[in-house]
Amino acid sequence: MFRRFIRDMRKYYRYSIVAARSELRAEVANSYLNWLWWVLEPFCFMLIYTFMFGYVFGAKEPYFPVFIFIGISMWDFFNRMVKNSVKIVKNNKAIVSKVYLPKYILVLTKLWVNGFKMIISFAIVIVMMAAYRVPVTWNVLYFVPVLAVLMLLSFGCSCWLMHYGVFVEDLSNVLDIVLRILFYLTGVFYNVRKRIPAPYGAVLTKYNPIAFLLESMRNSLLYGQTPHRKLMLGWLAVSLILCWTGIRKVYRNENSYVKAI
Amino acid sequence: MKETAIEVRDLCVSYRKLKSYSIKKNLLHLKHEKGDMFEAVKHVSFQVPKGNILGIVGKNGSGKSTLLNAIAGIFAPDSGEIDLKGNSVSLLSIGVGFQRELSGRENVLLSGMLLGFSERDVRERMDEIIEFAELENFIDAPVRTYSKGMYSRLAFSIAVTLETDIMLVDEVLSVGDAKFKKKSLKKMKQLIADDDRTVLIVSHSSETLAELCDKILWLHNGEVRMLGDTQEVLQAYEEYIG
Numbered sequence: 001m002f003r004r005f006i007r008d009m010r011k012y013y014r015y016s017i018v019a020a021r022s023e024l025r026a027e028v029a030n031s032y033l034n035w036l037w038w039v040l041e042p043f044c045f046m047l048i049y050t051f052m053f054g055y056v057f058g059a060k061e062p063y064f065p066v067f068i069f070i071g072i073s074m075w076d077f078f079n080r081m082v083k084n085s086v087k088i089v090k091n092n093k094a095i096v097s098k099v100y101l102p103k104y105i106l107v108l109t110k111l112w113v114n115g116f117k118m119i120i121s122f123a124i125v126i127v128m129m130a131a132y133r134v135p136v137t138w139n140v141l142y143f144v145p146v147l148a149v150l151m152l153l154s155f156g157c158s159c160w161l162m163h164y165g166v167f168v169e170d171l172s173n174v175l176d177i178v179l180r181i182l183f184y185l186t187g188v189f190y191n192v193r194k195r196i197p198a199p200y201g202a203v204l205t206k207y208n209p210i211a212f213l214l215e216s217m218r219n220s221l222l223y224g225q226t227p228h229r230k231l232m233l234g235w236l237a238v239s240l241i242l243c244w245t246g247i248r249k250v251y252r253n254e255n256s257y258v259k260a261i
Numbered sequence: 262m263k264e265t266a267i268e269v270r271d272l273c274v275s276y277r278k279l280k281s282y283s284i285k286k287n288l289l290h291l292k293h294e295k296g297d298m299f300e301a302v303k304h305v306s307f308q309v310p311k312g313n314i315l316g317i318v319g320k321n322g323s324g325k326s327t328l329l330n331a332i333a334g335i336f337a338p339d340s341g342e343i344d345l346k347g348n349s350v351s352l353l354s355i356g357v358g359f360q361r362e363l364s365g366r367e368n369v370l371l372s373g374m375l376l377g378f379s380e381r382d383v384r385e386r387m388d389e390i391i392e393f394a395e396l397e398n399f400i401d402a403p404v405r406t407y408s409k410g411m412y413s414r415l416a417f418s419i420a421v422t423l424e425t426d427i428m429l430v431d432e433v434l435s436v437g438d439a440k441f442k443k444k445s446l447k448k449m450k451q452l453i454a455d456d457d458r459t460v461l462i463v464s465h466s467s468e469t470l471a472e473l474c475d476k477i478l479w480l481h482n483g484e485v486r487m488l489g490d491t492q493e494v495l496q497a498y499e500e501y502i503g
Contacts (some may be wrong), residue, residue, distance in 0.1 A: 015374040022360075022367040026403070030362070094359060098352060099375045100334035169283040255337030258330070259276055 001248060012105045020112035038117045039124060042072045049189040061191055063222050066128045070221065071188035071214050073121035078154050078210055079179060080114045081107075085158035086165035086172045089257050096258055103254045104247055107158045111151060118147075125221070134222055142220035142227050149236050150213050156242025163249050166257045186210045209235050266311040266348055266427060266459040267332065272341035274302040274324075274331050301327040303483040304341070312456045316474035316491065317463045318498050324483040325463045329429045332461070348426035348459070351376050353417065361405040365396060365415055368404055372419050386422050393448075394418035395441070414441060421448050428452070430462045449473075467495050 028035045046069045053059045053068075061067045088106050089096060096103070129136070165171050185208055186192070192211050193201045205211045212235060216227035276299045302324040309315050317325050330336045332343055333352040359368045369390055373383030391400050394414045399407065407415070420428070430449075446469075453460050453473060464470055470477060470491070477494035479487040487494050 011377070014380060015371065018374060018380060019371055022363050022371065025367075026362045026364075029364075029403075092360075094361075095371075095375065097330075097335060099372075101375055171284070174284060255335075258335050 001251060004251070005247060008102045008105075012101060013108075015101070016105050016108040017112060019109045020116070023109070023113050024116060035120075038120050042069065042076060042121050043124065045072050053189050059190055063129075063132050063134055066125060066132055066134065066222060067218055068189050069121070069125055069128060070217055071186075073118055073125065074150060074214055074217060075183065075186060075188045075210065076121070077114050077118040078150065079183070080117075081110060081154040081158050082161060082175065082179065083172070084110050084114075085162045086175055088158075088162050089166050102250070103162065103257060104155075104159050104250050107155060107162055110158070111155055115151060129221065135224060137224035139220040139224050139226050142216065145232060145236075146213055146217045146220065146227065149232060149239055150210075152239035152243055153209055153213075153235070156239050156244075156246050159243065159246025159250055163246070163253060166260050182208070182210065186214060188214070191215075206231065209238070264311050264346070265308050266313075266346060267309040267461075268342075268344040268346070269308070269332070270306050270342045270344075272302055272305045272328070272331065272343060273300065273339045274327050274336055275300040275339050301483055302331065302480075305480070305483070305485055306341075307478060307485070307488055309459055309461070311459055313475045314453055314460045314462065314473055316470040316477045317461060317480060318465075318467075318470065318477060318495070319480035319486075320502070323480045325480055326431055327483075328480065329431050329461060329463060332427075333429055345427060349377050350427040350429065351420055351423075351425040352429045353420040353431060359404045359412065359416070362403055364403055365400040365407070366391075369400075369415070369419055373423050376419075376423055376425060378423055383423070390415075390418050390422045393422060393444075410438065410441075417445055421445070421452055424452065424455075424458070426457065427459045428461070430460060430464075432463055432465070467499060471495055 046065055049068045049072075050065045054064050085107055088110065089103060092106055095101070096106075161171070161175070185204060187195070187205075192208075193205050193215065195201065196204060205215050212228075212231060216232065219225040220227055305324075305328065307315075317328065319325050327336065329352060331338055332345070333350055335352070359365075360371070363371070366387065369387060370380065370383050373386075374380060391397070394400075394411075394417070396411060396415060399411060404412065404415075450473065452458060460473075462470065462473060474491050476489065477487075477491050477498075478485065479494050479498050487497055
């Protein structure tokens, strides 16, 4: 299977990039303000959360708006990946029923699309960091591994959800609820470790991978701290296992997907 | 004896696992639907030598399209084997797969790449494809704005310009207006005339089949009813439906 994966990746990797590029271009072409929305949307949510939690509930995180913006950028990425993947085979019926392609290539395409949007979002983070004069340390380099783990994790989850999304009609309803719970337990707009009473706050940041990745990113970018490296390796391993088993699952079942849709 | 391009052994395809499952229904113990088993193709075996043209006939629902889909690798066979001897394959069928939001040009590029061509190859042939499809300025508009005719002309044009070793043709010889029909039939004949190209054609037009095919396969309820000489099979088939 490993050799098949390598061979398929060689064959379809360019396709996924070109497809992602076309998709992004089409979004912009439809209304040229669209790309502005990629920036405007998280920015507005940041303003709302800053107002609600900074002023109304009196959160006292240093650099609070940047803190939130990092949270939104990463959460949006994960959220979009997972949500898209449930219906991804159905949405690509036109292609899937016409020609063979390994179905996880569809997820890979989305990974580039959403990844690109996240990168744009992070460009804003950098601007904001400069504006708030956040002291920069070498720890900002952890930016790269944190994003890598987030991408692998999202890809792995998406492969599994794509598979079940084909056969379970109302998976998206369930997923919406799960995602909402996860959203609140991830601390997009608050500090999970501090706000949730001990020991649950610490437990949550350890065992909720998204919360852990968010905290790591904030620590490395804003507070000059080194993320928990062992835990990061642990989540990397989990993500790789998810990806691997997900791809295997897809390989074993993908040819019956077309029959089900 | 020429080498074989397609070998199908004891192929069965069924739509048994088709029923999807709903958490809500399961929770409420509503009627538990048992997925009906429907065998679309049953124990079909045949071989096509390289360069040959095989026509497939049969009434609606006899498994013709399923067979082509299975050969194209879109469905997995439930049992049996399909061996394409490493040849590249493309399926040409009605209602083809374009992404509606993307422009015609981008769709050509993506379809071409999915057929196994490199980005450069497709770009080199781009003008030829656009010209054959007679799309001119529309090529950069989103596909959702196309008329049905434009849509199928573009699909046809991609398939005939980017040539694969094996072509599976599903009822598309009658695309577009009379003029385009004539042009596409001519192009089709030209492609088929190539000694290295193996073609499977599904069609309801006995005329076309008689003109193009070396052999005919008659499918009836998913089983091979007859396989043999074009004239012979077509005659028997016509008697049956007549």
